[in-house]
Structures are given as C-alpha cells and as structure tokens.
Amino acid sequence: MGKVYTRGGDEGFAATLLWGRRRKSDDIFEVVGVLDELNSFLGWAASLSSEEILRPIQNDLFEIGFAVMSAQAFDADGARAAWLESQIDRIDAENPPLTRFILPGGNPPAAAAHCARAVCRRAERVLVAFEASLPIIRYLNRLSDLLFVLGRRLNNGVEVYWERSGAPPTQAGTPAQTEPAE
Numbered sequence: 001m002g003k004v005y006t007r008g009g010d011e012g013f014a015a016t017l018l019w020g021r022r023r024k025s026d027d028i029f030e031v032v033g034v035l036d037e038l039n040s041f042l043g044w045a046a047s048l049s050s051e052e053i054l055r056p057i058q059n060d061l062f063e064i065g066f067a068v069m070s071a072q073a074f075d076a077d078g079a080r081a082a083w084l085e086s087q088i089d090r091i092d093a094e095n096p097p098l099t100r101f102i103l104p105g106g107n108p109p110a111a112a113a114h115c116a117r118a119v120c121r122r123a124e125r126v127l128v129a130f131e132a133s134l135p136i137i138r139y140l141n142r143l144s145d146l147l148f149v150l151g152r153r154l155n156n157g158v159e160v161y162w163e164r165s166g167a168p169p170t171q172a173g174t175p176a177q178t179e180p181a182e
Contacts, residue, residue: 017069028069031130034123035065041119045112049154053087057143064136068127075135084142092149101162106155113154117147 008014013021016028039061046054060080067074075081104114124140152159 018071027130030126031068031132032065034119034126035061035068038116038119038123041112041116045109045116045150048112049109051109051150051154053146053150057084057146060139064139067136068130068132073135074133075139078135078138081135081138081142084139084146088142088146088149091146091153095149095152096157098152102152103160103162104151105160106151106158110151110154113147113151117144117151120144120147 009024012024014024014029015021016026019028022028039058042054042058042061045051046058064074066072104118105111120140121144124137124144127136127140
C-alpha cells in the first residue's frame with residue numbers, strides 16, 4: 001500500500017473494482033460507507049469491552065464490502081449466519097428473560113453495541129435497496145440480533161425499561177423495579 005492520500009477523489013469521483021470511476025454519490029459508495037461506519041462502531045464496542053466475538057465480525061464486514069464491490073459470493077453456504085445464530089443463542093442464554101421493551105444504552109460498552117446495532121439495521125436497509133445477495137442480507141439481519149443480545153449482556157442484567165406512562169425511567173434490579181416472582 002502506498003500513501004493514504006492519492007488525490008484521485010478530489011473531484012468527487014472514486015474507483016470501483018467492477019464499474020470504473022464513479023461519482024462518490026453513487027449507491028455503491030453508500031453501501032461501502034455504511035459498512036465502514038458499522039465496522040467502526042464495532043471497533044468502538046470492542047475497545048470498551050473484552051468481547052472477542054466482535055473481531056471476526058469486523059473481518060466479515062470487510063469480506064461483505066469486497067463481495068459487493070467485486071460481485072463475489074459471501075456466505076453462500078450460510079455458515080457465517082449460522083455461526084452468528086449460535087452466538088446469539090449462547091449469549092442470550094446468559095441474559096435474564098426479556099419481559100419488557102428496553103431502551104438502548106446503559107453502560108458505555110452496551111451503549112456502543114446498541115449504536116452498532118442501529119447502524120447495522122441501516123446497513124441492512126441500504127444493502128436491500130442496493131439489491132445485495134440474500135446471504136449478505138441474512139448475515140446483517142442476524143448481526144443486528146446479536147448486537148441486541150450482546151448489548152443486554154454487557155449491561156450485566158441492569159437495563160433501562162421503556163416507560164409508556166411518561167414516568168421517570170427506572171433500572172431493572174433496583175428495589176422499585178424488581179418485578180414480583182410468579
């Protein structure tokens with residue numbers, strides 16, 4: 001790799017693998033940009049926690065970007081999506097039962113996971129509009145689920161619940177919020 005700057009994009013164009021030089025407003029750059037943003041949020045979440053699960057996912061996002069830019073297949077056999085499902089099941093088994101809607105946030109690592117989840121959902125919408133392959137869409141759909149259960153686990157069982165009544169929010173596990181056993 002050479003220098004970080006090339007001056008090649010100074011006039012609003014950038015190179016693609018398949019389609020030559022395109023305007024930076026082209027849909028392909030929206031796809032690549034949202035994948036980069038998602039990967040950055042995953043890196044942030046990883047830096048705030050000891051979650052090793054996020055690094056392979058970051059590599060997968062590079063693979064997805066390359067697949068889209070080069071019309072190559074990603075996860076054609078479904079193995080990566082299946083791996084995400086296994087991780088979702090493993091992590092969610094450690095979480096307390098979900099009985100109410102929760103607000104995204106909590107501690108910094110959980111908040112970063114929830115931010116990554118929201119960006120992941122946008123990435124999925126962008127890739128659907130771009131007509132990306134179904135394995136990519138499936139992977140992103142599972143990834144947003146994984147980031148939801150991961151955010152819950154990173155909050156260590158202390159969650160902020162959605163309060164429809166407009167009452168001040170409370171946290172799970174505090175004496176005023178603990179629900180009676182059935």
